[in-house]
Every structure is written in structure tokens, then in C-alpha cells.
Amino acid sequence: MRYRQTFLVGLVAAILLIIPSFTLFADDVQNVNYVERGFYRILTGPFELPKELLQRTFRGPLIVGTVDGALTGTVSAISNVLGGLFDIVRGSIPYAKYGPFFFL
Numbered sequence: 758m759r760y761r762q763t764f765l766v767g768l769v770a771a772i773l774l775i776i777p778s779f780t781l782f783a784d785d786v787q788n789v790n791y792v793e794r795g796f797y798r799i800l801t802g803p804f805e806l807p808k809e810l811l812q813r814t815f816r817g818p819l820i821v822g823t824v825d826g827a828l829t830g831t832v833s834a835i836s837n838v839l840g841g842l843f844d845i846v847r848g849s850i851p852y853a854k855y856g857p858f859f860f861l
Contacts, residue, residue, distance in 0.1 A: 791848030798841030805837055806830035 806827070813826030 788848045788851055791844045795841040795844030795846075795848065798837045798844060800841075802834045802837030802841060805833040809833060 807830070809830030810823065810826035813822045813829060816822060817825060
């Protein structure tokens with residue numbers, strides 16, 4: 758009885774220690790994906806302002822829709838550009854350890 762309980766506790770502990778190690782680190786494909794998504798978000802971010810401005814103007818009342826579109830588009834453009842910047846940083850941070858060798 759004692760042996761079986763010890764074996765089950767050890768088995769559960771081993772499983773809990775092994776499973777998270779697969780998802781802790783990003784591989785190269787994920788890092789490149791972050792950088793690609795970051796560039797995409799930065800390049801398409803400024804187009805959110807005219808898109809939202811036109812959509813909200815034609816869907817809502819003339820003045821209220823235009824102001825709403827301008828505010829929503831500005832917030833969306835800024836959040837896309839900053840999010841893209843953070844994505845690029847997140848994807849390139851694992852390679853910062855090679856920087857000193859590159860600049861020497």
C-alpha cells in the first residue's frame with residue numbers, strides 16, 4: 758500500500774515537471790513569426806485611421822460617426838504600431854545574446 762502511494766506521487770511529480778518544459782521556450786519558428794507579425798502590424802497600422810473613419814462615417818450619424826471614427830481609428834492605429842513594435846522586440850530578444858559577437 759505504501760509502495761503504491763509513493764509510486765503514484767512520484768509519477769504525478771514527474772509528469773508535472775516534464776510537461777511545462779515543452780511550452781516554456783519559443784522555438785525559432787515562433788520567434789520569426791513574432792517578427793513577421795510585428796512588421797505587418799507596423800506597416801498596416803496607419804491605415805486603420807482612414808478605414809475606421811470611413812466606416813464609422815457611413816454607418817453612423819454624419820458628425821458623431823466622423824468623430825467616433827477618427828478617435829477609434831487613432832487608438833487602433835497607435836495600438837497596432839506599438840503592438841507591432843513589442844512583437845518585433847519579443848521575437849528578437851532571444852537573439853540578443855549573439856549581439857556582442859556581431860559587433861566585434
